[in-house]
Amino acid sequence: MGSLSSESPEDLRRAIDGELRSLEESTLALKFRRNGLAPISRLPPETIATIFFFLPLVSNSDNFSGKRTPLPWLRVAHVCHRWREIALSQPRFWSHINFASVSIDGMSEILSRAKKAPLHLDAVLNHDQQRANHFREALKAHISHTCRLSITADFGELQRTVGTLESSAPVLEWLSLSNAHMFRAQHTATRDPLGPAVTIPDILFDGTAPKLSRLELSSCDISWTSPLLKGLRYLEILTMSRAARPSLEDWLNALESMPQLEMLVLHSATPIAQRIDCQVPQPQRTVTLPSLNRFDLSAPAVECSLALAHLVLPAVTWFRVDAESEHIEGDDVRVTIPYFVRNAHGPHDKAPLQSIVLSGDRSRSDVLLWTEPDMDVEIDDPLTLVEATLSARAVFTTSGRRWKSGTDTAIFGELLTALPTEGLVTLTGQKLARRSNILWESHASRWSLLKRVRLDSWAVTGFMTALTQLAPPEGPLFPAMTTLILLGCQMTVRQTYRLRDALIERVEEDVPIATLDLCGCEATERALQLLGEVVVDVLPPPELVQPSPFIGELAAPWSDWNEEVVSSDEDDEDEEEYDQILPWLFGGFGGDDDFEDEEDEDDLDDEFGEEQLDEEDAWEDDLETTHNIMMEMMPHIFPPPPPPLGGLD
Numbered sequence: 001m002g003s004l005s006s007e008s009p010e011d012l013r014r015a016i017d018g019e020l021r022s023l024e025e026s027t028l029a030l031k032f033r034r035n036g037l038a039p040i041s042r043l044p045p046e047t048i049a050t051i052f053f054f055l056p057l058v059s060n061s062d063n064f065s066g067k068r069t070p071l072p073w074l075r076v077a078h079v080c081h082r083w084r085e086i087a088l089s090q091p092r093f094w095s096h097i098n099f100a101s102v103s104i105d106g107m108s109e110i111l112s113r114a115k116k117a118p119l120h121l122d123a124v125l126n127h128d129q130q131r132a133n134h135f136r137e138a139l140k141a142h143i144s145h146t147c148r149l150s151i152t153a154d155f156g157e158l159q160r161t162v163g164t165l166e167s168s169a170p171v172l173e174w175l176s177l178s179n180a181h182m183f184r185a186q187h188t189a190t191r192d193p194l195g196p197a198v199t200i201p202d203i204l205f206d207g208t209a210p211k212l213s214r215l216e217l218s219s220c221d222i223s224w225t226s227p228l229l230k231g232l233r234y235l236e237i238l239t240m241s242r243a244a245r246p247s248l249e250d251w252l253n254a255l256e257s258m259p260q261l262e263m264l265v266l267h268s269a270t271p272i273a274q275r276i277d278c279q280v281p282q283p284q285r286t287v288t289l290p291s292l293n294r295f296d297l298s299a300p301a302v303e304c305s306l307a308l309a310h311l312v313l314p315a316v317t318w319f320r321v322d323a324e325s326e327h328i329e330g331d332d333v334r335v336t337i338p339y340f341v342r343n344a345h346g347p348h349d350k351a352p353l354q355s356i357v358l359s360g361d362r363s364r365s366d367v368l369l370w371t372e373p374d375m376d377v378e379i380d381d382p383l384t385l386v387e388a389t390l391s392a393r394a395v396f397t398t399s400g401r402r403w404k405s406g407t408d409t410a411i412f413g414e415l416l417t418a419l420p421t422e423g424l425v426t427l428t429g430q431k432l433a434r435r436s437n438i439l440w441e442s443h444a445s446r447w448s449l450l451k452r453v454r455l456d457s458w459a460v461t462g463f464m465t466a467l468t469q470l471a472p473p474e475g476p477l478f479p480a481m482t483t484l485i486l487l488g489c490q491m492t493v494r495q496t497y498r499l500r501d502a503l504i505e506r507v508e509e510d511v512p513i514a515t516l517d518l519c520g521c522e523a524t525e526r527a528l529q530l531l532g533e534v535v536v537d538v539l540p541p542p543e544l545v546q547p548s549p550f551i552g553e554l555a556a557p558w559s560d561w562n563e564e565v566v567s568s569d570e571d572d573e574d575e576e577e578y579d580q581i582l583p584w585l586f587g588g589f590g591g592d593d594d595f596e597d598e599e600d601e602d603d604l605d606d607e608f609g610e611e612q613l614d615e616e617d618a619w620e621d622d623l624e625t626t627h628n629i630m631m632e633m634m635p636h637i638f639p640p641p642p643p644p645l646g647g648l649d
Helices: 009-035 045-053 055-061 081-088 104-114 129-145 155-164 180-184 248-256 301-309 331-344 382-388 407-418 434-446 460-467 493-508 525-532 552-559 572-581 598-632
Strands: 096-098 119-125 146-153 174-179 214-218 234-238 263-267 294-300 318-324 355-361 364-370 394-399 426-430 452-456 483-491 515-523 537-539
Touching: 009 081, 045 081, 096 104, 104 129, 119 129, 119 155, 129 146, 129 155, 146 155, 155 174, 294 301, 301 318, 301 331, 318 331, 331 394, 331 407, 355 382, 355 407, 364 382, 364 407, 407 434, 434 460, 452 460, 460 493, 483 493, 493 525, 515 525, 525 537
Parallel strands: 096 119, 119 146, 146 174, 174 214, 214 234, 234 263, 263 294, 294 318, 318 394, 355 426, 426 452, 452 483, 483 515, 515 537
Antiparallel strands: 355 364, 364 394
8 A cells, every 4th residue: 555655646647558558459359369250350461452352332322412422432441350451451452543532642642542443533633733733643653553543624724734644654544624714715616615625636645645545635636637536435525626627538547547546526627628519529438437336426417427428337225416497498307317327226226216206496406316215304404305315226416596586496307207206116305386286197007016105285286286187088097096194284174175186086086195194284073074985095194274263254264164165176266365364374385476377477586586495495594594504413323343353453
């Protein structure tokens, strides 16, 4: 007791801390020995490291935020001592570096641990000059073992970065360079990007990147004689400046040196064509791309025609053309149509075209095609329309702000005439002109297999007009059609009787509709009852309209079920009266107003100017904005397959 009392409290604390440390070390040693008895500890370190390598796949699939988890194997480093040693000692675990998610010191530490493993580098350079300089220095030092390189930056930073890459890149397989400011500023295919594009020098990587197979450039100018444009499997070039656009000869020579090319995306990056004459001269030379299965082309219509006229694509299975028209009647687009059609379906396709979407408005036309049925059922708005282009067999998009009225319908007609659509089973129509009945009447005889039609409130008017015409000598239109789906329609009294009359005619022609889907419409219980007397299966909307008895005349369109008064045979004066009572509910099944002829429609546009097209312009602007977003996502939508594990050692 005396000896203890002679020690100071500080000495006692140190002695106790020493004993605790000794106990902790003993505990750790015992835990280490105990972990060694676990069955997984019998696996060699190389096997455990291989298992850890799959952790990023699991981590990203569980990440609901959509963001990639940086260095996910750091989690396993906290499980036990042995796992930590394995995780920290594997260079390939440190080879995938996102410089936006680590500090400058962290960048240096990770590169040190990666040693000579093939690097996957992803950098977004902003206005942090110190960080950008540090990245450039690190890139110069490690470019010899960089396998994949992706850089997004504004013009100045990106130009400075590519200017420093003068050493060869012997293992580089994937290069992506994006001028971020310019990408956001992209407009239509006929316009140059705002401001200068980044120039890719011919001496980039000393002209030596023998393993390069994937090249992505956004708002960057590259010479089509560059040594980088050889032997590629994936090439994407978005928006070159006009001065850098290739001659036809250089363009064809470059493509000829890429016989293994599998995907090609060219937006405003093909040879410039004369826009005065819509005709394309007979090509003196063509290039065959035997391995190309995905092709995305966007340019003015005459330039699309020039490019496609010189290409032979025997294996293409995903084909998209976005042709901007500069003629008021779309004459330049009509020249492009035959080149699109010859690649939209071919002998290598195992099934006929079975699904189609027709979507348009006054200044835009979209046609999506699939070789499987029911591929169009999820398309409801501009976003889902653009998303659907990724799965389509072929996509044709054209727009023309100078188009006269009816040009969009004429282009649809010419496309449908040229396409092999005899095998169509399902069809969706969106925002089609009221006179689209011409389309249905002209092509119905070829669509004898069509079973299901899906129409929004803009497209249904023309379809119903065609359906209620006298049956042609060869029989009723669409004899196989059993399902009709309506979207966004308001089943008022007048519209319900109109639809019922058309359905009754189908029954009388012995081709009844079996299923009427109104899930996306507004309807009353009485409307469903009337339609159910004609159709066996009527699918109702989630909530029915309940007309209020206290709003007088305003309730008439929903509640005045006097068939003699509101029959579709009633004269135009009664219809106009209803339109005046509730103008926001009427005008056919929705959509644009009726006009006596196209001249009246043009006169109204002249009188009211752009205000009459606000809604259509909003739809088109949504499509353009959504398309730009999707193109920004392209590297993630079509990523290359992961390399074999052995390739990362």
